[in-house]
Amino acid sequence: MAGKVTASEIREGVRATFTRVAETPTQAFRFPVGPALARQVGYPEDVLASLPPLASEAFTGLAYLHPHLDLRPGERVLDLGSGAGLDAVLAARAVSPGGSVTGLDSAEAMIARAQTLAAILGIKSVEFVNADAEAMPFDAGTFDAALVNGFFNLCPDKATVARELHRVLRPAGRAAVAEITFTDPLPPAEVQTIDDWFR
Ligand SMILES: C[S@@+](CC[C@H](N)C(=O)[O-])C[C@H]1O[C@@H](n2cnc3c(N)ncnc32)[C@H](O)[C@@H]1O
Numbered sequence: 001m002a003g004k005v006t007a008s009e010i011r012e013g014v015r016a017t018f019t020r021v022a023e024t025p026t027q028a029f030r031f032p033v034g035p036a037l038a039r040q041v042g043y044p045e046d047v048l049a050s051l052p053p054l055a056s057e058a059f060t061g062l063a064y065l066h067p068h069l070d071l072r073p074g075e076r077v078l079d080l081g082s083g084a085g086l087d088a089v090l091a092a093r094a095v096s097p098g099g100s101v102t103g104l105d106s107a108e109a110m111i112a113r114a115q116t117l118a119a120i121l122g123i124k125s126v127e128f129v130n131a132d133a134e135a136m137p138f139d140a141g142t143f144d145a146a147l148v149n150g151f152f153n154l155c156p157d158k159a160t161v162a163r164e165l166h167r168v169l170r171p172a173g174r175a176a177v178a179e180i181t182f183t184d185p186l187p188p189a190e191v192q193t194i195d196d197w198f199r
Pocket of ligand 1: 014015018019058059060061062080081082083084085086087104105106107110131132133134148149150151154155
């Protein structure tokens with residue numbers, strides 16, 4: 001592939017890449033994956049040790065967001081781009097009893113991994129939905145809070161996703177967001193193929 005990469009090629013490339021991460025997380029990627037990354041970005045050792053290896057093997061987030069969200073029992077939480085489910089199961093613990101967590105991801109293999117993790121842990125208050133964030137299958141005001149851990153940077157249409165996130169959060173709902181940003185635009189010559197989307 002050469003020249004300008006279209007939005008639909010990016011969506012397909014993102015889905016294909018995170019399908020590979022879900023299926024074979026130890027293969028080489030252009031970005032870090034796994035438990036060492038989780039430690040590096042601040043997940044406490046005791047938190048990781050309280051979960052099976054499956055929880056962090058395919059982790060690709062950017063930060064330990066939970067202290068910033070201060071989740072409370074009974075709250076309804078969205079994990080946007082939930083990946084292998086680490087944040088979703090931690091959130092499910094935090095909102096118990098009475099709360100619920102919905103993970104949304106466009107890669108079916110990630111959904112399957114996260115569902116297996118929740119089943120192993122016996123967590124019933126979490127569900128994982130296979131959908132695209134540009135058209136979230138939720139009513140307005142469904143969630144009290146959202147975790148967004150390494151997500152917007154992958155989306156070709158960030159404004160639409162931001163509007164969707166705003167719509168599905170209740171008024172005065174809150175979100176904790178970790179992102180990669182560039183301080184300067186990339187030179188066009190460095191954005192020639194879908195692989196250039198992943199750094
Ligand atoms: C960088 S990973 C982060 C995963 C997870 N938050 C974590 O901390 O490990 C981004 C995730 O978002 C999903 N994703 C990317 N674009 C998406 C979109 N437009 N709609 C839904 N999911 C998307 C990918 O499949 C991937 O699992």
